[in-house]
Amino acid sequence: MEFAIIGGDMRQARMAEMLASDGHFVSVSLMEETEVPGAEEMDWRSAMRDAKYIVLPLPVSSGGGIINAPMSQKHETVYNILEGVKPDQTVLAGMVDIDVRHFTDGHGIRIIDYFQREELAITNAAATAEGAVQILMEELPVTLLGAKILVVGFGRIGKLLAIRLKALGADVTVSARNFADFSWIEALGLGRADTRRLDGNLSEYDAVINTVPSRILTEKLLRQLRDGCLCLDLASKPGGIDFEAASRLGIHAIWALSLPGKVAPVTSGLAIKNTIYNIISELECTD
Amino acid sequence: MEFAIIGGDMRQARMAEMLASDGHFVSVSLMEETEVPGAEEMDWRSAMRDAKYIVLPLPVSSGGGIINAPMSQKHETVYNILEGVKPDQTVLAGMVDIDVRHFTDGHGIRIIDYFQREELAITNAAATAEGAVQILMEELPVTLLGAKILVVGFGRIGKLLAIRLKALGADVTVSARNFADFSWIEALGLGRADTRRLDGNLSEYDAVINTVPSRILTEKLLRQLRDGCLCLDLASKPGGIDFEAASRLGIHAIWALSLPGKVAPVTSGLAIKNTIYNIISELECTD
C-alpha cells in the first residue's frame, strides 16, 4: 500500500516510520524539520499522485483552514490539498471540522475521521491517564502513595486514571452521576461520590482531577478545597474548572490538553497506525 | 415505608433483615425455614394488605408459574399473589417472564423488574467474578499465580474477572470481537485474543472461562485444550461450552450458574436492597 503522510506532529512522524517498517511505501510532506527513517520526503503534490491513502494530521487544521504542520515552515490550506484528491483515493484525518466535512461532501471526496474511532479514543485515554499521573507526581509535594485524590467523572479517562492512582497506593474517590457508574466504581474497589453533591465534601483532597467537559468546579466549590490542593483539568473545550476564580483564590490549577502526543508520541503514533489499519480492513470488507 | 417480602432465597432474607434494620416495617412470607431478625413473619395475604412495596423473588418464578420460595414448604402461584395487588401498591420482582408481564399488564399492576437494573447487574458481575476465582482455586491443581488463563468475552463479568485474575498473578488473555474491546483489554494491561480466531491458539491454557451466552467452545476447539485444562462456563441460557463433547473427551468442565446468591448472599441481598431504594427514589421523583 502507498501512504502519503502530509503534515502533523511527532505522532504522524512516528506513525510514518512504523508504516514504512511494516513494508509499505510511505512519503512524508510538510514535516521537514524532523527525520523519518524509511519514508521518502516529498512535496505534497507529488506525494499525492500515487498514494492510495492520504493521511492528514490530528487535528487536521490548526485553525483558519491551515493544515496543522508544526514541524514545517510552510503554510498550506487543507482545501488546497483536498482539491487534489482523486476518486480512488481515501483521506484519513483527525478531528475533521464542519467546514472541511462540507468541502469533502461537496467534492465527493472520501474522508474518514480516525479520531472518531472508539479504539483510538480508548488508547488515547490510557495515555492521557498516564500523563495525568506524571503531572500529579511532578506537581504534588507528597507521594501519590497515601494521597487523597478525587477524580470527577467516570468516562474512559476517569476509569483508567482512577485504576492507576489506586494501584500506586492513593486513596481514590471517583464522582459520577448515575447508579450504574456507582456500581462500577465500587466493583473496581474505588471510593464513590456523587458529582452533584460535591458541595461540602471537598476539604480533604490533596488533588482534584476533572475529566468532565462541563463547568463542575465553580468558585463556590474551589473555595472549599484545602490549602495546597492541586486542581488538574483533563477535559477539552469548555473545561470543568473555573480557572479565573482559581487564579484569584491562589489555587494551583493546571489545564492539561492533548497529553497523548506530548507524553507518549510513539505509543500515540502506533495507536493511530493501528486505527488506520482497522479502518482499511473494514473498507476492504465493504468494498 | 412498608415492605412485604414474599418468597425468595437467602438474598431476600438478608435483604429483609437489612430493610428492617434501616427502620422500615418489613414482613416476610413463604420463607418459614429461616429466621429474619427484625422482620415480622406473616402469611402472604395479610402481609400484602398494608405494604406499599411487595418484593418478589429473583427469579420470580421457579417454573410453571409457582413462586420461587426455596425456604418454604408451601407452593403458591405468582398469579394468586399478583391478583391481590392494589392500584397504589408497587411490585418489585426479579427476572419477570413474559407470562407474568402479560398478567400484570392485563390487570394494571405496576411491576418493576429489579434484575434489569444495570447497577444490580454490575454488582452481580463482581460477585460472579469472585465466585469464579473461588471455583478456579478449588479446582485447579496449580496456583492462579503463574497460571495461564483465557477469559472468553469482555462484558461485565469478563472485565471484572480478568482484572481479579491478573491481580492474583495469573497470565490472563481476554478474547473479544471488536476493536474497541481490544483497546480496553490492552489499556487494562491484559493480553488480547480474537474470539473468532481461537482455533489453533488454545493449547497452552491451564483454564478457559467462558462468559458469552453462545456456543463458542465447540468440540473442535475443546479437542485443542491441553491435558488437565479446566473449562468453566459462567454464561446463562445456552451456555458457551459443548458439555456433551467435553464429557466425551474427558475434559473437566463446570457450568456455574447463579453464583452471587451462592457465594455471597449478604452482599447480594444488600445489592438488591440498594437497587430497590434506587427504584423507589426514581419513582418518587416521577410521581
Place this chain on the structure above:
Amino acid sequence: MEFAIIGGDMRQARMAEMLASDGHFVSVSLMEETEVPGAEEMDWRSAMRDAKYIVLPLPVSSGGGIINAPMSQKHETVYNILEGVKPDQTVLAGMVDIDVRHFTDGHGIRIIDYFQREELAITNAAATAEGAVQILMEELPVTLLGAKILVVGFGRIGKLLAIRLKALGADVTVSARNFADFSWIEALGLGRADTRRLDGNLSEYDAVINTVPSRILTEKLLRQLRDGCLCLDLASKPGGIDFEAASRLGIHAIWALSLPGKVAPVTSGLAIKNTIYNIISELECTD
C-alpha cells in the same frame, strides 16, 4: 541423574513426574495408589541401589518414625530406609526431626532438609496465601470486595496474603510489631495496626487472619469481634487463636494447615523439584 522418590503425597508424585519429563531416571516407591507417568514403580530397596539422590517426603515422618506415605498401604520406618544409604548417595527430605537427624549424623549419612530452604518457604507462602483467599471466599457470606479484613503478622504469608486481598478490593489492615514493618505496610498501600494494641480495635472486621505462631487472639480479644466475623489461623504449631474459647463463644474459627499441598499440589511439587535442583547445583559447586 537418578532419583529414588520414596513415600510422600501428591506433591512428591507430581515432582517425580516432572523430574522424569526433564529427562532423569526416576523411580517411585511407597505410592502404589497413584500413577506417575514416566517414572518406574519399584520396591524401595531396589530403587535405592543405583539412585544418586533419594528423595523422602515432607514431612519425612508421619509420626513414630514411620515414613509419611499416605498413598501406600505399607508401613516402613524412616530408619530402615536410611540404613541402606551408601556414602555416595544424598538424601533429600522435608522437615527432618531431631531423631532422624541424630540417626543420620550417627551413621554418616548426608541428608539435606529441603523444607528449610528459603526459596521453598516463599513459594509455599504464595500458595498458602492463595489457599487462604480461597477459604475466605468459601466461608464468608460477603464478597472480599469491600470486606474489612485484618491480617495479623507481616511475615512471608502475611505480606503475600495482604497484597492479594487488597488486589481483590478488600479493605486490608495488617498488624505488626516494629517500625520497619509499619513502613513496609504503608509502602504497599495497606492499612497498619500494632499487634500489641489490638485490644479495643477489633469490632469492625469481617475476618481476622492470624499468621503468627503465638497465642495472639485470646478470649479477651475474641469477645470483641463482631457477630459473624470469621477467624482463620494459618500459623503452625501452637497456633494464634484460642480455639477452645472461640468454640465456646460461637465464633467461626478455622485452623488451616499445610495448604500448599492441598490447594496446589502441582505448583507445590514443582517448587520442591526446583528447590532440589538448587540444592544439587550448590552441592556440585562445593564438591
Place this chain on the structure above:
Amino acid sequence: MEFAIIGGDMRQARMAEMLASDGHFVSVSLMEETEVPGAEEMDWRSAMRDAKYIVLPLPVSSGGGIINAPMSQKHETVYNILEGVKPDQTVLAGMVDIDVRHFTDGHGIRIIDYFQREELAITNAAATAEGAVQILMEELPVTLLGAKILVVGFGRIGKLLAIRLKALGADVTVSARNFADFSWIEALGLGRADTRRLDGNLSEYDAVINTVPSRILTEKLLRQLRDGCLCLDLASKPGGIDFEAASRLGIHAIWALSLPGKVAPVTSGLAIKNTIYNIISELECTD
C-alpha cells in the same frame, strides 16, 4: 518537647512545620529563605539554649564540615554547632560521617543518625520508586503501559518500583542473585532474571533501571541495549552504570540521586518527623 531545627532543605522545613502543628515548641535556624508556619525563627545559638532535641540536616554536612543549609546564606561548621550541645540534649542528624562521629564521641555528645533507621529507609524507598516512575514517564516516548522494563536489583527500591511498574501495566522483569529473591519475584507475579546472566538478554527492553550500588551495566552490556532504551540509575555512591561509555554510545542515561527530597518534600519531611518520634519513644523507654 522543644526542638531546634538547624539547617536543612524543604524536608526539614516541612518537618518543623508539622512538629509545631503537633503542639511542640519549634525553632528554625539557618533556613531564612523559607517560611515555616508555627515555628520561631532564631539564630542557632539561642535556639540551642533550651531545646531538648537538636535536629540537624540530612546529610548533616554539605562537605568540608559545613552544615548543609541550602536555604540560608550563612556558612557554619557542624563542629561549631555541636560544641554547644549540653549533656541533657540529644542531637538527631542524617548521614553522620566518620569525622562528625569522631567529634561527638570525643565530646560525649549523644548523636543519633536518623537516616540509619530502617523505617525511614523504607519510606524513602517508596518515594524513590515514585520518583523513578515519574522520570520514566517524562523520558520515555512510550507509555509505561505495555513497556518492557528491567529492574536490576531486588532490594527495598527494586521491590517497590517493580510493583508500581507492573501495576501501571508494564511488562516488568527483575534481576536478582539468589534463589530466595527469585522466589519472591515470582510470588509477586514479576518476571525474573539473573543479574549475573544479563549478557545476551538485554536487547528487548524499553528501559533498564539499576538499583544496585556496584558496576553492573558495563560497556559490554550497554552495547546490547536496543536503540532508544533509557538507562536510569538509582544507586548511590559508585552507581551501577558506566556513564562514560553510555555517553560515548549515545545512550540516554540518567543518574537520579536523592529523589525523595526532590519529588516529595512533604512526605519526606513527615517520614523524618515520624522517625524522630520513634527514636524519642525508644529513648524514653530506655532512659
